[in-house]
Structures are given as C-alpha cells and as structure tokens.
Amino acid sequence: MRAADAVIIGGGVTGCSLAFHLAGAGLGRVLVLERRFVGAGGTGRSVGIIRQLYPTPETTLMVLRSLDVFERFDDAVGGEAGFHRCGVLIGVSAAMRPTLEKTLALQRGLGVRAEILDPADLHRLEPRIDPAGLGAVLHEPGSGYGDPPAVNAGYAEAARRRGAVIEQGVEVVSLRTSSGKITGVVTAAGDEISCPVVVNAAGLWSPAVARLADIELPIVIGRHPVFVVERDPGFGPDHMVYMDLAGGSYLRPETGGLTLTGSLIDDETQHPMDPELLGAEPSFDEASVALERTSRAVPRMAEARYARGWAGAFDITPDWMPILDETGLEGFFVAAGMSGHGFKLAPAVGEIMAALISGAPPPVDPAPFRLSRFAGRAISGTFVSSYLG
Template identity: 70%
Template structure:
C-alpha cells in the first residue's frame, strides 16, 4: 500500500508524541507517528521522570522552564494527567564544584530558571534528612519535582489524535526513502510505503539505527543505567524530595506507596554500552548494593530501606550529553 503524509515521526515515546501534538497545534496537517511496539515502550517507560530546571546551556534551560509550566498545568494545557508532583529538587555539589554551579545559576536565571544556592547548613530548613558532611553547596529548586513519563506520553498522544494526527503502533520502519539529497518517505516491515517530505527521528535509544537507514551517523552511545526501588520504613515520615547528590554519586526520587527510586549519578554510562533491546532487563544484587550504599550515605534514613526490585534503564548519550535537534545532510530528515 502506498500513502502519503506531510510529516512522518518515527518513535512513540514522550518526544515523538510531543512533536506530533505540537506540529498539529501549529496547523501542520497529515502528521503520521509510527511506533515499532507501543507508546512509551522504550526509554520513556523506564525513565524515573525527574523534572529539574538547571541545565548547562541556554537552549535546554529554556526548554525545561517551558516544559515545567506545561507539567504544572497539564490537564488544561494538553489534556489528561502528567502525574506531576511538585515536591522540590535539591542538588548537592562538592566544594570544588561550587564555582561552576554558582556561575551556571547566575547565567540561567536570565531564562527564568527558579533556583537558589544554599549553604549546606541551610538545607535543614528544606530537608533535614540529607547528609551534608561532604557537600560544598546546595541548589534548591522549590517548583521542580517528578512526573509520570508514560502518562505524559499518552496525554500528548491523545491530544494529537484529537487534532487529527494518525498514530500507528506495532509498525516498524525498515527503510527511509530518498531522492538525491532529499528524504521522500519511509517503508515499513509490512511492505507499506509512506511518501513524506519530512521524516523525524524520535526513536530514542534506537535513533542511531533509524539514522543509519538514512545514511546518517549519529554520535550516540546507549549507556546502561540501572534503577533500583526500595521501600522506606514506616518511621521515615513524609516523603523526601528529589535529591541529586552529585558530590556522592547517587539520586533518590520518591514514589507512591512509601517507595523510593534510586540510581547512580557517576556519569559513567558510556563505559557500559548496552543493546537497546536489553532495556528493562535484570540487574544484579552487587549493582544494587553499590548504589544503595551511596544512597544510604546521602540520606541516612534510607540506609535501612528494603530493596524491592530493579531494572536496566538506559540513556542515549551524545558527546556533550545534550540532545541533537537539527536537520541532517539528507534534507527533510
């Protein structure tokens, strides 16, 4: 079967669904999103969903400030629920990291980032259960928190459908068609052809494989990032906020049911490349013990939390850890 679209989006994670919605919102017609499995089945569905505001570039900071406003008002802005919890985010850094933190905060406030640099001793008024012995400074973002990546994806997808976007699941793109230096469409594993002047690669962990179909090489490494779930004891009290311990190398994000999601913050994922198909696979008790020891030092009250489960998450990592937002040498792709 041969058909046509104005834009074909490959990938039904949160990025692909958001692109589909926003294209339709500005009046682009005939948008088709193709997802190999089901919505949020890739990295989105295995994300811990932390929403923080401080990023190292003006572009990413502006994106996250705008995104935060949407998450805070998702039912009205998009429709559906984002699962956003505004619990606050604390980022702890070493004394050596403090000058860079202060400079970044000063620069990013120009773009609307709402954050406050605190002395470690001042953290007691925000979250007294955090260990401050190894910290040189603390960043506090009171309006940040975490959301539900799958809910955000399905919310955007439903809103996109209401605006006329076609979303097809269980459809794998196996060929990207071109003529000269211009993309002309895609072909699917079922043998269908879709002619389109624009094809968007939103395949996340599979983006390098999709790019290769167009003869484009992307400098992306898929790095393994295990996530662990622990159950806080009954005496822990109110849920903690989101804590990113850059000085100690771990993070902790509260979850409903008295649970906490935690993992490593050592930025060594590029040293542990992973096949995307292994996403969601098993983790070892040795991996869990190493990370939970760090988490217990960061928030001592979590040292006695009960380990429940874990899974192999992953990051798609560029050389500077920033997203690739560009047109390739193949025009329209």
C-alpha cells in the same frame, strides 16, 4: 502507496510531543509510526525528575517552557502529567560551588527561582541528608517529578485530537531517498508511505534508524539501571527529589512509601547496552553497590528494603545535549540523543522541532543542538556537565 506530509518514527514522549505540535502547526497529515506501543521505549522506564538547573540560556529556557506545560498539563495538552512539585535539592562539592553560583545567576536572569544553601543550613529543609562532602546545596522549590508514561499518553491523545494518526506495532525498516532528499519510509509489513519529511525520534534506537539512511549519529546507548526501595516505616514524611552530584546518587519519592534511586557517576557511556535489553532485572550485587552510595547521601536509606529494579538506558551524545536538526539528507530530521533528560525537555523539544520543520520562528534558539556541532571537533561532556556546564 499511502502518503503523509510528515512521518515521525517513534511514539515515545519526543515523537508524540512533536506530533502534537506539528499537527497544531497545520502541517497536514502527520503520522507517527511506533514499532511496539506508545511509551514502550526509554520513556516507559524513566524516573521523570524535573529539575531546572541547566548550564546555558537555551536549555534554561527549554526547561522553563516545559515546566510551565507540566504545571498546567490538562489545559495545555490534556490529561494528567502526574506532576508533583515536591521540590528538588541538588548537592555539589566545594569545587563545584563557584560554577553553581555562576550558573544560577544566569538562570535567575531568565526567571528561574532557586536558592543556594550552605550545607550547614540543609537540616532546615531535609535533615535526613548527610551534608558531609557537600560544598553547597541548590534548592528548587518549584521542581519535582512527573509521570512519563502519562505525559506520553497525554501527548499521543492530544495529537490524535488534532488529526495526527498514531500507528502502533508498525516498525520502519527502510527509508526511501532520491537526489539527496527523503521521499518515504517502508514498514516491516512492506507498507510504503511516501512523505517529504521524516523525523527520527526513535530514542535508544535512533542510531539504528539513522543508519537506514547511511547516517552515523554520534550517540552511544549507555546503561542506566534504576532501583526501587521500600523506605522503613520510621523514615518519616516523603522526601524531596535529591540529586547528589558530589557523591554520585539520586533519589526521588514514589507513592506507597517507595523511593526510586540510582547512580550519578557518569559511567553510562562505559556500559553500552543493546536497547532490546531495556527493562531487564539488574543483579543483586549491582543493586547493593548503588544502594550503598544512596545510603551515604541519606544514611536512613540503609534501612530501606530493595524491592526491584530495571535496566534503563540513555541515548547519549558527546556533550550530553540533544540533537534537534535536519540531517544532510533533505527532509530527514533528528530529535534524539536526549542523554538522560529528554522527559523534562519534551514539551519544548516538540515545539522547537515543529518550528524547524514548518519554518516558523523557533521559541528557543536551536543552534546549540545542531548535528554539525560534532563535525571534526572533539566535544566531551558528562551528565554532571548537563547541569553545570
């Protein structure tokens, strides 16, 4: 039988960031087991938007720490994050404006740089957005988007350089426990690895992995399709990332005159998805509905040509915030439930989880991310509430 000091189940951006930080904390033999290949899960299907608008001090500090890593990824981790600081605009309705103002005041106190524009002033920054229906627009000049598979690979390589081992094509099918403690994992090939710490970083498969220990995670796997369009030649220069919280759509530029777009209508939990369907082609009707919503936000997008799309999915908790905690089974940790924003938070999530596991002081208070917050309480959130509270 083999042995490790910590086994991380899942080689997505969460698992690899954690492996990098755990190996850096001197935890000993850190082993990542990935059933397919690094980036095969939600990370490989991500849109990669890095916005800073978050509703709480803890999430704000997490995104600021993470943004700092994306900005100097080669020095901080190694490799390319593909970070484009194109700026992010976030449109809200008139009803949402007071909450936006309150949230930004809190965030400014923590170091976020952003300004609120009146819709009438939007044309100075992006004349192609239709301001009708908006009550305010937040401009984050330092935000943008990154390349999730590149960041995932960067963390994997950096973790290896620190001595972590990443095994691909290795599925965990069973967990070993004794007297309320985790003692090991068993792979599909029948390999048994004894270890005192196991981390469930299996993203869209995290509920299934937790069930191996008879633990039910409050996570729904909700479908979130993405559509790629070719902008018409007359569209003009690249646009910023635009999240239209009032109208329910988003756009982020891609190289080659392409735009990635999708809906922000908070309907993912109503469309539970088998994670094995990740990457499937959405129907043309589904694309038409989504692209119509996008063209309402940016009318010029009505001229764009639909190129392709894929079914993504989010691992969604009731408050749309991650679970970063040890479970009731000693030594069995969860870093999942990223609820559609786990790419931009991955650098901080890895740091926080490594601290929880090694016993070091966490860089951000992990209390809001405890699993126990859901026990016996009805908590409900939306994707929009993960921006504004």
